[in-house]
Amino acid sequence: MNSEIDARGLQCPMPLIKTKKALEAIEKGNVTAIVDNEVAKENISKFAKSMDYKVTIKESQGDFYIDIFKEYKYREVKMIDLEPDSNILGDLVVVIGKDYLGEGSRELGEILMKGYLYTLTEVQPLPRTVIFINSGVRLACAGSESLDNLRKLEEYGVEIMSCGTCLDYFRIKHDLMVGGVSNMYTIVEAMNKSKNTVQL
Amino acid sequence: MKREYLLAFHSTHHAIAGEQILKEKDYPVGIIPTPREITASCGLSLRWDAEAIAAGKDEMLKLLQKKHVEWAGLYTRCREEGKNSLWTLAENAEKSLQGDDE
Numbered sequence: 001m002n003s004e005i006d007a008r009g010l011q012c013p014m015p016l017i018k019t020k021k022a023l024e025a026i027e028k029g030n031v032t033a034i035v036d037n038e039v040a041k042e043n044i045s046k047f048a049k050s051m052d053y054k055v056t057i058k059e060s061q062g063d064f065y066i067d068i069f070k071e072y073k074y075r076e077v078k079m080i081d082l083e084p085d086s087n088i089l090g091d092l093v094v095v096i097g098k099d100y101l102g103e104g105s106r107e108l109g110e111i112l113m114k115g116y117l118y119t120l121t122e123v124q125p126l127p128r129t130v131i132f133i134n135s136g137v138r139l140a141c142a143g144s145e146s147l148d149n150l151r152k153l154e155e156y157g158v159e160i161m162s163c164g165t166c167l168d169y170f171r172i173k174h175d176l177m178v179g180g181v182s183n184m185y186t187i188v189e190a191m192n193k194s195k196n197t198v199q200l
Numbered sequence: 201m202k203r204e205y206l207l208a209f210h211s212t213h214h215a216i217a218g219e220q221i222l223k224e225k226d227y228p229v230g231i232i233p234t235p236r237e238i239t240a241s242c243g244l245s246l247r248w249d250a251e252a253i254a255a256g257k258d259e260m261l262k263l264l265q266k267k268h269v270e271w272a273g274l275y276t277r278c279r280e281e282g283k284n285s286l287w288t289l290a291e292n293a294e295k296s297l298q299g300d301d302e
Contacts, residue, residue, distance in 0.1 A: 080283060145230065
């Protein structure tokens with residue numbers, strides 16, 4: 001978000017107040033304040049610096065252009081280090097055989113499956129491979145609400161595979177958005193090679 | 201640094217209704233299991249990226265209120281490459297983030 005405050009011709013403290021308001025209105029972004037006198041320039045840049053915003057000032061034809069960049073501040077917020085990508089893959093294959101999780105309520109099952117795939121991106125170790133079978137392939141196809149999470153898993157190095165026969169059966173071969181198409185041989189091999197396979 | 205919001209609910213039914221209402225209005229929210237550090241919840245929450253909704257956040261919460269969807273708390277966390285913070289109550293977080301601004 002960028003905005004410009006033209007405070008030329010305004011009396012002190014109006015330039016500062018206007019600039020402050022513009023900065024308060026945004027979570028982050030750039031505000032350019034234009035002022036025509038030294039005092040206003042000093043007040044605004046002092047204020048911006050006191051807030052840890054990045055300030056650059058340009059002068060042009062007697063006017064000052066004060067660029068203020070506001071970033072969200074996370075003072076006192078502790079950041080937790082996530083482990084590096086290469087060590088977080090566990091010896092685990094997850095086989096997802098339908099587009100919902102558990103039995104009982106289908107509505108709840110779909111929510112739980114979305115939740116499962118989200119949580120998979122948040123918890124370590126990650127599986128080495130996620131395989132979609134039967135209606136599970138829908139989760140990797142256009143219209144699925146889990147695509148972003150599957151893409152994130154792929155970014156982390158998790159292999160995503162969908163059963164080609166299943167995509168063909170549901171006539172959604174061209175809708176596959178994340179991961180590769182694989183056949184039963186590759187799927188069986190992945191499951192057999194892994195010490196641990198979880199089937200959902 | 202990216203910022204995320206999370207709305208926790210007391211009831212699964214309110215969480216599900218909330219998601220439906222907001223999706224109909226094209227708010228980019230997603231339903232997720234409530235993270236472990238947040239206990240005041242039925243187990244389901246709505247999550248969104250701060251910048252995707254930003255100015256519309258208050259309006260969105262008002263809409264839920266109007267539709268009688270009750271929530272347990274609004275939380276926030278920040279994220280950057282390879283790191284993230286714990287979820288904290290948004291009002292508390294905002295206070296400590298803004299610090300001695302005034």
